[in-house]
Amino acid sequence: MRGKVACIVSVCCMVLLLGFGTAFAQQEIKIGVLIPLSGSMAVIGENLQMAHDFAAKEINDAGGVKSLKGAKIKLIYADTRGDPKVGMSEAERLIVREGVSAIMGAFQSSVSYTSTEVAEKYQVPYLVPNSLMDQITERGFKYTFRVERKGSYWAKDQIDFILDMGKKTGVQAKTIGVVYENTDMGQSIAKAIRKLAPEHGLKVVLDEGYPPKTADMTPVVLKMKRANPDVVILNSYISDAILLMRTIADQRVNTMALLGSSSGYSDPSFVKEVGKLAEYFFDLTEWTTDLKHSPLVAQKNAAFKKWTKDHRDFNGGAAFCYASTYILYDALEKAASTDPKRIRDALATVKITKGPAMIIPWTPIEFDAEGQARGARMLVIQYRDGQRKSVWPANIASTAPVWPMPKWEERK
Amino acid sequence: MAVLEIEGVSTFYGEFQALYDVSLKVEEHALTGIVGANGAGKSTILRTICGLAPARSGSILHNGVPLERLSTFEIARRGIALVPEGRRLFPAMTVLDNLLLGAFSKPERESREKRLGEVLKFFPILKKRKAQLAGTLSGGEQQMLAIGRALMGKPDIVMLDEPSLGLSPKMVSHIYRILDEIRELGITILLVEQNVEWCLKKADRAYILENGSVVLEGPGKELLSEEGVRKAYLGL
Amino acid sequence: MTGIIEAAVNGILMGGLYGLIAVSLSLIFGVAKIVNFAHGALLMVALFTVYWILELLKVDPYLSALLAGCFLFFFGYYFQRLFIEPILKREKDTAALTVILLTSGLMLIIENSALLLFGADYRTVRTAYTGKVWEVAGLYIMQPRLIGFVLSVVLIRLLEFYLRRTNFGRAIRATSQDREAARLMGIDDYRVYKVTFGIGTVILGFAAAFLTPFYFIHPAVGDLFVGKSFVIVVLGGLGSITGAFLGGLIVGLIESVGAQFINSAMVESLIFIVFIACLVIRPMGLLGKERE
Incomplete structure (x- = not known):
């Protein structure tokens, strides 16, 4: 009798665990981040990584993506080594193997240029925080969005x-x-x-x-x-x-x-x-810590400074990566889906006027038909x-x- | 007592067996000769002794110490000098540098200078060419340098691999004269030579090699008088 | 005109350092026939060694070269002993290719270890020589570069003296010319390789000490020099010490003076054009020996 009870209890536990397990898996939205993490550019990449991580942490701590039942954002980093070819293969890996819903990156123009092509092919939205080469958004791509001003x-x-x-x-x-x-x-x-x-x-x-x-x-x-x-x-x-x-x-x-x-x-x-x-x-x-347009600049920089181990300030690249994570978050809330196509449609129509993304110095944040941020200024x-x-x-x-x-x- | 004692040595180059169960002895102060056709394994014996072509089985004793497990440089340091086939000088170094390298393992300045004096006296031509690059010497001079280099180490035994190969007849007889002189100094010699007649005439003891095996051995002069040897090697 | 002279002076001064780094590569290649793709990584190790000596002991940067040299000799010695020697011993015939793969792999390992240990930060050391300039007839000559150049020349003379006049130096040269014959002289060829590798690494230590006052230190810093070093070594003649140094001066000169006339992005191509032209005229390199 006792054995039977134990047996039933343990089976129930397993079912529960399994249930939670799958529920937990659903509560994650995988976002790929392509940045250089080794070689001579590693120092830049690490700095950007902290900014992305910080934004994701804030978002998740604040309850994740509410329209997806509080799903957490999970950033999956891929090292481009600053190499356009590696950028392409890593983008492919993120999409095909990791199954990410969207990608951010890739800092260097040359890498963004090639890796956005991969995302376009697989129809996965790709948000470019930093690269400035004009052509990145001039190829008629539907899935590429850029926050930075054109070079x-x-x-x-x-x-x-x-x-x-x-x-x-x-x-x-x-x-x-x-x-x-x-x-x-x-x-x-x-x-x-x-x-x-x-x-x-x-x-x-x-x-x-x-x-x-x-x-x-x-x-x-x-x-x-x-x-x-x-x-x-x-x-x-x-x-x-x-x-x-x-x-x-x-x-x-x-x-x-x-x-x-x-x-x-x-x-x-x-x-x-x-x-x-x-x-x-x-x-x-694109940015400094002493900008006067919004109190968020000082607040978020102070928070970042406190959070990072070496107590560093945002630099422009990092601030844009931070803001971009929030832009993507905004699109996820709107899309209420992890389907890349719906996220893409949401990104195309965002119009952000408040929230931490406003640390970048223009309002509203929105994208034109090319996917280029309208109103971006330096x-x-x-x-x-x-x-x-x-x-x-x-x-x-x-x-x-x-x-x-x-x-x-x-x-x- | 034998300086060098080789017992049942077999040597392989990859899958190819070059020596079959070879045994030979080198007596002190004597000239020991090895003769045989091309490819009979004469050079291989010398390379095996030096550790350049290590034996797969058998034993090699130098003054009672086994050599099989030692590296070439350790064997060389024990006083076993090889004057290799093709001389193997250091062509981009001077004659003097080549000679000094012969004394590499005995670099004490005083004794080295003394030996250098002796060797240069022995080979006056080398004294003249002292500052010249070894690669620029004539064939005979190179052979003398190779022998001189071997003598610089004050060796226990000098092994020469075809010292007359590729030299003019005049130079060959000059080299033979030098070998005689070295022998008179009381240095133990193990000689591989293509000139069978000369070698057997001079050798205190000689070995005849065929296809990697010793087929005949005995005092050189005895072998020289044997019918079979005369037919096979001297064409008489 | 002043500009060109200034560029030429700078080219020679910088070329001396390129030369020194190439000499080390050439020595290791010439003696042990090892194509060392980890050379840049070893330079980086040398730079970090000098960096930490300067940070912790606060000695003169040129004095630090001696201290770094002691450590780096053993680093190079055991680098050869632990990684390369086993392959040379095991694979008698195919070792050359394996060693290339091995040193390339070691380069990645060393660079990534440095990244883990020291992070991706760029470091610089402010020494008493940093930013000091001598003004000679309207030309600005950067002190640390001139001192580095002069000491490089001295060092290379010392190295040549060592190779020519000492017993072990002769053994190194002998091994490079005929390894088997060297063994017959009682020379332990593997020990020669290890010592040579050690000496090569010591030279890198000196190059690192000469660079540090005006350069930066980073796990990937070796990449800036290694490609050039291979070009210089081949240009100067494989295995030739003086040739490598001369090759360094030539590359330094082309780089600096060439940039005054054409876009610097094109100068790299110019170096390769000169390089190929030299090899067409003298396939064995400037001071290389003819092969038989």
Whole structure:
């Protein structure tokens, strides 16, 4: 008798467990995240990973996706190693093997460009937080969405900034140089600058793409010194950004301004490693911690800082990854489904005006027919006492810019 | 007493058996000769002794110490010097460097310099060519250098593999003269030579090899007078 | 014109370091016939060794080279002993290919271990020489580069002296020319390989110490130098020490001066064009020996 009872109880337990098990499985929404997690880009990837993780944790702690009975978001990371081919195969793996409902990534333009193709083929929505190559959203894809502003507009913003500073201070730049890593992202900006600068009376006196994995930046910097442009627009990843900055200082190349294009120049290790040399450096970026448009910026950055082990701030890339996770969350709530097609339709019609996604500096967040975020805008920061201070445009800036930069010889 | 005692040695190159149960003895201060046709396994015996072609079975004793388990360099350090076929000099190094390498395992400066003096006296031509690269020497000079290099290690026994191969007749007789002189110094020699007549004439004891086996052995002169040997090897 | 001279000076200074790194690769290849794809990873290990010595002991970066050298010798010695030697001993004929696969695998393992241990952060060391510049007739010469170059030249002279004039140095050269004959001289060829690998790693330690004052340290930093090193080694002549150093200078010069005339993205191709042209004219490399 006793044995029988025990038997029945245990069978019931198993059934219950199984039931819970399946219920639990249903409560997870798998989202793939493609980022570089090894190789020289690993430091960038890890930073973005923390931002995604932080957003997912907040969402899940707040009860998950309510329209799906509180289903939790589960992020599945795939390492692209910064390689477009690996990006493709990893995207395929995420979709086919892991069965993800949507993908975010892949930081580098070249990797996003190839891996979005895979998602398009399998009809899985792909939200691109960071990549700026124009063509990513210009191929008529239905499943690709981008939060970042297009690269060609970055160039426009940079030129606008240079002209604006000239007007404001009376110290007008006449010549510019553009120095970039010779990859999709760098070429994308350089191409736009070559076209736009002359239209605004700026002469391009230096147009230098250097290969990835350049061991010595001195040749490039010497060339910069000889061309002597008033402003140099730079576009680099991290190691090259560090080497360039140090070499520019070593060679005492004086310009009105050095203007970066985010990426390496916005990475925390840049200012950590070059230290004082970063002072007065301008950087076109999507985001900073001192933005004034919403109190959420300060709040969420503080929360992130508290949550991360090394107490770091958001940088632009991370803030966009954080916001993108929320955009996707919003679409999931709307779709009330884990079906990639329905999530895609929801993404195409989001119009976000509140919530943590609003840490990015425009309202509302919505996508045009190409999948490009409408209203995406950029801003310029200047490194001051090691801090990234927003200086442009004036209406959301916290600090007045120093233009031109002091000469190297005059710095302490 | 025998300096070197080889007992029932069989050696293989992969699946191919090169030596069948070979036994031979090398007596102190004597010249021991090994003759035989091409491919009979003469060189293999020397390579087996040196550990370059290790024996699969059998024993090799040097002054009573077994060599089978030692590496080539350890065997060389025991004072067994091989003047290999083709000389195997270090072509991009100077004559002097080649000689000094012969004394690699006995690098004490004083005794090394003394031996170097002796060897250079023995081979005056090498003294002249001291700073030249070994690769630029003539064949005969190279052979002398190879022998000189072997002598630099103050060896217990010198094994020579076809020292006259590829040399002009004049140079061959010169090398033979040198071998005579070395022998007079009391150095134990194990010689593999294609010139059967010369070898048997000089050898205190000789072994005739056919297809990897010893078929005849005895004092060189005795073998030389044997009908079969004369027919097979001297074409008489 | 000043710009070109400045570029040439920089090219030679940087080329000296490329050369030094290539010398190490060339030595290991020339003696042990090991194609060491883990070379970049070993440079990274050397950089981290120097980095930690500087961080923990706060000594002069050039002094740290000696300390790092002691550790790195044994690192290289046992790297050869534990990973490569067993393959050389087991696979007498096919070892060359296996070793390539092995060193490629070890590269990944070492780099990923470094990533795990030290993280993906970029590190730099501020030394007394960092950012110091000598101004000579309007040219800015970066102190750490000039010092590194001069010491590289001294180091290579020392290495050549060691190989030419010492008993073991001769044994190393002998082994590289005829391994079997070297054994017959009583030379322990496997020990020669291990010591050579150790010396090669020590050279990397010096290169690391010369780089550190003006460079960064990261688990993937070796990738920036390793491809170039292979080009330089072949250009200079396989196994030739002076050739490798000369090859380094040439590549450094092309890279720096070439970039003043054409886009730096094209300079890489220029290096390869010069490289191929050299090999067509002298297939054995600049200072390589003819093969018989």
